[in-house]
Amino acid sequence: MFSKILVAIDGSESAKKAFTTSIYLASVSKCRIDVIHVVSCEFGGDSAASLELVEDLKIKANLMLEEYKSDALGKDIHPKFMLEIGDPANMIIEIVNSKDYDLVVLGTRGMSVFKELFLGSVSTKVMHHAKCPVMVVR
Numbered sequence: 036m037f038s039k040i041l042v043a044i045d046g047s048e049s050a051k052k053a054f055t056t057s058i059y060l061a062s063v064s065k066c067r068i069d070v071i072h073v074v075s076c077e078f079g080g081d082s083a084a085s086l087e088l089v090e091d092l093k094i095k096a097n098l099m100l101e102e103y104k105s106d107a108l109g110k111d112i113h114p115k116f117m118l119e120i121g122d123p124a125n126m127i128i129e130i131v132n133s134k135d136y137d138l139v140v141l142g143t144r145g146m147s148v149f150k151e152l153f154l155g156s157v158s159t160k161v162m163h164h165a166k167c168p169v170m171v172v173r
């Protein structure tokens with residue numbers, strides 16, 4: 036069905052659903068699955084405060100990825116985990132379009148507290164710019 040799936044996670048409940056769905060798709064397709072988390076960083080990052088903040092976010096992100104890893108291994112799925120730094124939407128788009136993914140999976144919403152809109156900006160931007168099919172899991 037699919038040969039290589041990318042799933043984007045940000046620590047939200049919505050992304051957790053996207054992950055569960057993509058694990059299921061990977062197991063029925065017997066295909067490779069990569070998991071990406073982007074530590075959001077829009078500043079230059081050369082001041083001590085920003086570097087410390089990014090390091091702190093990276094440590095938290097690695098802990099999150101470890102949790103997801105044990106979840107997947109429990110289901111006998113062996114994803115590759117990627118931790119990137121930058122603008123989440125742009126980074127996901129760059130990675131999905133530069134490699135041979137045939138599906139990218141995201142949640143509808145993420146960590147933002149502003150929930151008036153149905154879709155978050157990352158899902159919206161990836162839907163607009165990814166060259167492969169996009170699945171947004173509700």
Ligand SMILES: Nc1ncnc2c1ncn2[C@@H]1O[C@H](COP(=O)(O)OP(=O)(O)OP(=O)(O)O)[C@@H](O)[C@H]1O
Binds near residue numbers: 156
């Ligand atoms: N930093 C990130 N790294 C990886 N995936 C992400 C990241 N941020 C969001 N995503 C993916 O995009 C989905 C939708 O999140 P999004 O950020 O668009 O919504 P939001 O946080 O509710 O709103 P917004 O960020 O636009 O204020 C998440 O469920 C997740 O799959």
Ligand SMILES: [Mg+2]
Binds near residue numbers: 045145146
């Ligand atoms: Mg967000």
